[in-house]
Every structure is written in structure tokens, then in C-alpha cells.
Amino acid sequence: MSIVTLSADQTDALQEIVNIAMGQAGDSLARVLDTFVVLSVPRIRLIEAEQVSQSVAALMDDATTEVTAVRQSFSSHLRGEAIVIFTSGSVSALSDLMGYEHSVDAQTEKEVLFDVSNILVGACLNGVAEQLDADLTFSAPSIISENVTPDRVLTGNNLPWNYCLKVEVNFTLEEKNFKSHLLIMMAEDAIATLGESLNEFIAAI
Amino acid sequence: MATPILVVDDSAMSRKLLIKALPADWNVEVTQASNGQEALEAYRGGNAHVIFLDLTMPVMDGYEVLENLKKEGLNAFVIVISADVQPKAQERVKALGAIAFLRKPVKTKEISAVLEEFGIL
Numbered sequence: 001m002s003i004v005t006l007s008a009d010q011t012d013a014l015q016e017i018v019n020i021a022m023g024q025a026g027d028s029l030a031r032v033l034d035t036f037v038v039l040s041v042p043r044i045r046l047i048e049a050e051q052v053s054q055s056v057a058a059l060m061d062d063a064t065t066e067v068t069a070v071r072q073s074f075s076s077h078l079r080g081e082a083i084v085i086f087t088s089g090s091v092s093a094l095s096d097l098m099g100y101e102h103s104v105d106a107q108t109e110k111e112v113l114f115d116v117s118n119i120l121v122g123a124c125l126n127g128v129a130e131q132l133d134a135d136l137t138f139s140a141p142s143i144i145s146e147n148v149t150p151d152r153v154l155t156g157n158n159l160p161w162n163y164c165l166k167v168e169v170n171f172t173l174e175e176k177n178f179k180s181h182l183l184i185m186m187a188e189d190a191i192a193t194l195g196e197s198l199n200e201f202i203a204a205i
Numbered sequence: 206m207a208t209p210i211l212v213v214d215d216s217a218m219s220r221k222l223l224i225k226a227l228p229a230d231w232n233v234e235v236t237q238a239s240n241g242q243e244a245l246e247a248y249r250g251g252n253a254h255v256i257f258l259d260l261t262m263p264v265m266d267g268y269e270v271l272e273n274l275k276k277e278g279l280n281a282f283v284i285v286i287s288a289d290v291q292p293k294a295q296e297r298v299k300a301l302g303a304i305a306f307l308r309k310p311v312k313t314k315e316i317s318a319v320l321e322e323f324g325i326l
Binding site: 009012013015016019020021022023024026027030036037039040041131202205 | 215216217218219221222225261262263287288289290291292293294308309310
């Protein structure tokens with residue numbers, strides 16, 4: 001098994017690229033919801049697959065908070081999975097902001113989550129791809145886990161990789177009970193491809 | 206005489222990109238800061254006639270820097286350079302005294318336009 005790494009320069013470049021892309025994602029979300037979106041500094045870490053669940057659990061302030069996760073895979077020049085994790089309270093906050101009244105049925109809730117996932121994943125990953133001169137195609141979003149504790153988000157989904165590049169971006173809305181995390185998971189060979197693209201990006205500065 | 210400017214961003218890559226995008230004919234002396242706290246110290250040390258300020262940073266973010274500068278009687282031109290391009294973010298920084306809001310990745314001609322508009326260049 002080869003050891004996969006990104007250098008400090010590559011990580012710094014990727015962090016800045018994600019930061020720019022995330023700004024576009026936040027802007028898209030803010031326009032749709034007509035509210036201000038608070039963005040975190042993106043965190044990038046290469047982790048071993050067996051630590052993924054633990055690392056997802058660590059995203060939450062409270063390990064008992066229930067979350068729902070939506071996954072979209074991307075392919076073409078770069079391949080991987082984007083996973084958006086919503087705290088359960090976020091769904092009603094989103095339905096409110098998107099103009100649905102009172103209680104929404106399960107189908108509508110799903111649509112709201114898919115719409116928001118599409119916005120975040122599309123804007124963020126297209127932003128990254130654009131800066132690296134890459135093209136991406138996306139699968140339709142699907143729910144991978146619903147109302148589970150954070151440590152259970154990715155269990156039962158066998159991750160076919162030894163390493164994952166975890167790109168963590170947090171979106172919160174002011175005055176609303178909404179919190180979501182975007183994770184980008186990539187396999188070793190895709191991380192190597194990304195590393196090459198980052199080298200070209202750095203060389204061009 | 207070289208104009209003292211301050212480049213504030215937590216990403217070294219981003220500071221490098223910005224410094225590279227500065228107009229070639231602008232004679233400047235660059236000080237760099239990687240968070241708001243460092244930026245304020247550099248400003249108080251007189252190293253900032255123009256400040257290029259990122260918004261999303263650890264320790265102290267760009268909004269807090271602007272608030273502090275405002276309290277201290279802002280005596281510098283602040284140009285916010287941000288990936289966060291929400292209209293409300295732009296309104297907020299302008300209300301806090303920034304002269305311009307430029308989107309990352311920033312282009313030389315956009316910087317030149319702002320500098321000329323405010324008679325800095």
C-alpha cells in the first residue's frame with residue numbers, strides 16, 4: 001500500500017482554492033435563502049478510512065445531535081464523493097426559508113435537502129474544478145443516512161479506499177437553527193491526480 | 206517614497222497571489238499578517254497606508270479588524286479581498302469603513318481601478 005501525502009504547499013493551495021470555491025457556494029446559498037451565510041475557514045486533512053466515522057463525529061459539538069447525510073459522487077478529471085451533513089433541526093429551518101409553510105411531508109423535506117446539497121456541492125466543487133482547469137460531472141443526490149448520531153453517518157457504507165482527503169467546510173445561518181458540513185472524500189489515485197493538478201497550479205503562481 | 210501596505214490573509218498562498226497581482230508600477234513596502242491580531246499590531250506600528258484584508262481568518266476575522274480600526278479612528282484605506290462574495294458581506298464591510306470589496310482571485314486591473322479612484326496611485 002502506497003503512502004498518500006500532500007505537501008504543505010499543496011495543502012495550502014488546496015485550502016485557498018476551496019476557500020474561494022466555498023465563497024461561491026455560500027453566495028449561491030445566500031441568494032436562494034435570502035439570508036446571510038456564515039462560512040468557516042476550510043479544513044483539509046488526509047485521513048485513513050477507518051478514522052472517517054470518528055472524524056465525522058468530531059464535527060459536531062454534541063455527539064448525540066441527530067444528523068441526516070446526503071451524498072453526491074463526482075467524476076471525470078477528479079473522482080470522489082461529496083457528503084453534506086445536516087443537523088436534523090436544519091431541515092425545518094430550510095423549509096421555512098424556502099417558503100414552505102408549517103409542517104412539510106417527508107418527500108418535500110427530502111427535496112429541500114437535495115436542493116441545498118446540489119447548490120453547495122455544485123458551487124464548491126465546480127469552483128475547485130474551474131481553478132484547476134478540470135471538468136466534473138455529478139450524480140444525483142441521495143440520502144445515505146437519516147436521523148442518526150454523527151458516528152453512524154458513514155457506517156454500513158463500505159468505503160472502498162484506504163485514505164480519504166477530508167475537506168471540511170461549515171455553513172451556518174445567522175438566527176436560524178441551521179448547520180451543515182460539506183465533506184469531500186477522494187480515493188488514493190484521485191488524491192494523486194489532485195496533487196498533480198495542485199503542482200501545476202502552484203507552478204503557475 | 207514607498208507606500209507602506211499591509212496584506213492580511215491566513216493563507217500564505219493567498220498573500221502571495223495578492224502581492225503578485227499588485228500593479229507593477231506601484232512602489233510599495235509590503236508587510237504581511239496572517240490574522241487580524243497581527244494586522245492590528247502592524248497597523249499600530251505604522252505599517253499600513255493601504256490594507257488588503259481577508260474576511261475569513263482564525264484568531265480575529267476581517268470584520269473584527271474593521272470594527273477595531275473604526276474604534277481607533279481609521280487612518281488607512283482598507284480594501285477587502287474575499288472569497289465570501291455575498292451582497293450582505295459587501296454591505297457590512299463598506300458600513301465598517303472599507304473603501305472597496307474585491308473578489309478572490311483578485312485581478313490587477315481591479316486593484317488599479319480602486320487605487321486610482323481613491324487617488325492612491
